[in-house]
Amino acid sequence: MFTLEGAEHAYRVLIESMNEGALTLTADKVILYANECFARMVKCPLEQVIGSSFRRFPLGGGPGRAPAPHEGGAASGHQDLQVLLEAADGSRLPAQISVREMAKDSSGRVTIGMVVTDMTEARRAEESLRALTQRVVQVQEAERGRLAGELHDNITQLLCGVLFSSQALVTKLAALDEPAQREAIKLRELLARTAEEVDRISRNLRPSELEHLGLEAALRATSREFTTRTGVPVELVVAPLAGRLPVEAELALYRILQESLDNVAKHARARRVYVSLAQPDGVVRLVINDDGAGFVPAQRAEGKEKRNLGLLSMRERAVAVGGTLSITSARRAGTEVEVRLPLAGGKAAGGALKAEGLKAKG
Ligand SMILES: Nc1ncnc2c1ncn2[C@@H]1O[C@H](COP(=O)(O)OP(=O)(O)OP(=O)(O)O)[C@@H](O)[C@H]1O
Ligand SMILES: [Mg+2]
Numbered sequence: 636m637f638t639l640e641g642a643e644h645a646y647r648v649l650i651e652s653m654n655e656g657a658l659t660l661t662a663d664k665v666i667l668y669a670n671e672c673f674a675r676m677v678k679c680p681l682e683q684v685i686g687s688s689f690r691r692f693p694l695g696g697g698p699g700r701a702p703a704p705h706e707g708g709a710a711s712g713h714q715d716l717q718v719l720l721e722a723a724d725g726s727r728l729p730a731q732i733s734v735r736e737m738a739k740d741s742s743g744r745v746t747i748g749m750v751v752t753d754m755t756e757a758r759r760a761e762e763s764l765r766a767l768t769q770r771v772v773q774v775q776e777a778e779r780g781r782l783a784g785e786l787h788d789n790i791t792q793l794l795c796g797v798l799f800s801s802q803a804l805v806t807k808l809a810a811l812d813e814p815a816q817r818e819a820i821k822l823r824e825l826l827a828r829t830a831e832e833v834d835r836i837s838r839n840l841r842p843s844e845l846e847h848l849g850l851e852a853a854l855r856a857t858s859r860e861f862t863t864r865t866g867v868p869v870e871l872v873v874a875p876l877a878g879r880l881p882v883e884a885e886l887a888l889y890r891i892l893q894e895s896l897d898n899v900a901k902h903a904r905a906r907r908v909y910v911s912l913a914q915p916d917g918v919v920r921l922v923i924n925d926d927g928a929g930f931v932p933a934q935r936a937e938g939k940e941k942r943n944l945g946l947l948s949m950r951e952r953a954v955a956v957g958g959t960l961s962i963t964s965a966r967r968a969g970t971e972v973e974v975r976l977p978l979a980g981g982k983a984a985g986g987a988l989k990a991e992g993l994k995a996k997g
Contacts, residue, residue, distance in 0.1 A: 656750065
């Protein structure tokens, strides 16, 4: 008896000093017990909380995820939910609720135990991280535009001049010195290849195809350029879209394809790549699929290589224009990147992402 009483006291002190709300409920959701912390969360005196129905504090769908299967469901008697808990004064608190069925009482009815965690700080941290990554993407886009400008205004102009002079040299040497002319021809060819390469880099930095020819042509050019560079064929299927997308959405899709193809070139050792763009039931859907080495996405997220920006910036670009990005991959089973952009009122939502140097399109 002595030990049990002692234990109960210890539990009570523990629960009262917790930084989480703790409750027990009857099966029909009457609150049997709640701690002070929960009363503070719902801004209601504790004596009014105890004995009232838990339904008094409505749960809105949380901004977070739905409970994942591994978190257990009704079958295991345990569930984790991300919710917006409405307090007595109508304010809403982002919270995680862990629900657990507890022992049956003497009449065979289960009681329910709940732990409520205030997620305000976690949400805030998540939001500032998101704002930061979106800012990184914006800065990256602006910097690419600036670099492309520098390349075009300085290097490309210079290269054209050198190329022109080398052609003149070839002509002049023709009459004088055959071996020297051969060297001059090699030099001219090398310069021409350098100029092409600079042009390619500059075009990738600033998507002029996108600006002038539209999304489909830009996706085609990127795919073609990838095949020329790597020898890996890309099968691109584009179904006609309902209309032109907002400029930010087009830029996001274009950059996601570029980044995905970069990954295929760097990591996949693929034999083929399939790309499709379509708009089934109003949702614009871009899929990039390769038959290469694949990887385990979860391991990547938790692994050492957190410095990698590719997948992260792809996801942020999709989110910034109101879409989602999912990756399906497994070792030796290839990789699929899927972007979905639901259209709000016939248009993908505009985002914080500004398309540097691109004009808005209808
Ligand atoms: N298509 C793919 N096939 C195989 N592995 C992939 C593929 N895409 C991504 N990965 C794996 O996921 C990791 C993360 O990709 P991510 O694009 O974020 O970074 P990265 O390509 O290594 O570097 P960065 O893009 O920043 O230059 C890669 O290092 C690679 O191991
Ligand atoms: Mg990458």
